[in-house]
Amino acid sequence: AQKITQTQPGMFVQEKEAVTLDCTYDTSDPSYGLFWYKQPSSGEMIFLIYQGSYDQQNATEGRYSLNFQKARKSANLVISASQLGDSAMYFCAMRKGSQGAQKLVFGQGTRLTINP
Amino acid sequence: NAGVMQNPRHLVRRRGQEARLRCSPMKGHSHVYWYRQLPEEGLKFMVYLQKENIIDESGMPKERFSAEFPKEGPSILRIQQVVRGDSAAYFCASSETGANTGELFFGEGSRLTVL
Numbered sequence: 563a564q565k566i567t568q569t570q571p572g573m574f575v576q577e578k579e580a581v582t583l584d585c586t587y588d589t590s591d592p593s594y595g596l597f598w599y600k601q602p603s604s605g606e607m608i609f610l611i612y613q614g615s616y617d618q619q620n621a622t623e624g625r626y627s628l629n630f631q632k633a634r635k636s637a638n639l640v641i642s643a644s645q646l647g648d649s650a651m652y653f654c655a656m657r658k659g660s661q662g663a664q665k666l667v668f669g670q671g672t673r674l675t676i677n678p
Numbered sequence: 679n680a681g682v683m684q685n686p687r688h689l690v691r692r693r694g695q696e697a698r699l700r701c702s703p704m705k706g707h708s709h710v711y712w713y714r715q716l717p718e719e720g721l722k723f724m725v726y727l728q729k730e731n732i733i734d735e736s737g738m739p740k741e742r743f744s745a746e747f748p749k750e751g752p753s754i755l756r757i758q759q760v761v762r763g764d765s766a767a768y769f770c771a772s773s774e775t776g777a778n779t780g781e782l783f784f785g786e787g788s789r790l791t792v793l
Contacts, residue, residue, distance in 0.1 A: 666721070
């Protein structure tokens with residue numbers, strides 16, 4: 563069975579510092595996709611970044627990068643130069659890579675608080 | 679180009695009543711997914727639908743819950759005889775295809791409170 567583990571329930575970081583949010587996953591499928599979503603207090607789910615299991619390079623999107631270590635089954639999110647607006651819940655999710663469906667398995671989330 | 683639209687954003691029901699949540703996918707998207715988020719938890723998959731078909735309902739509770747995506751109109755998630763444990767945020771997402779590529783677009787969610 564697929565599983566996503568986020569071991570940090572909460573993190574507190576000073577503004578402008580970089581922050582790493584941990585995510586480990588468990589799957590027996592060779593093909594899968596990994597996602598990070600941001601959920602601010604308003605509640606919507608905002609897509610941040612995606613990494614495919616066969617992608618050779620780590621994904622990057624602006625200030626977001628995904629530190630993908632396949633052998634360790636980890637997909638940590640790195641946010642550089644954090645801003646106050648980064649305060650939110652962050653969810654790591656995995657999609658099974660075989661036939662059909664955007665069926666994601668989510669972790670429990672990490673609540674990130676950026677301090678001024 | 680409107681995103682995934684969900685309504686109502688907030689719904690309050692008393693125990694035993696019915697709740698209907700609606701989702702209009704992004705333009706051109708024919709694949710719809712419903713997820714449920716209990717307080718302080720991640721989202722959990724409920725059901726995947728294409729127009730007029732339920733493709734995967736492995737995450738749906740066996741009783742009281744149903745979903746449809748008619749040929750015309752929005753997808754509907756229906757909860758009959760609601761109980762307090764149904765209080766959650768229900769998210770709809772859509773994609774252009776059912777293939778395992780690209781982004782899944784989420785709506786803003788519908789928050790159900792059962793009194």
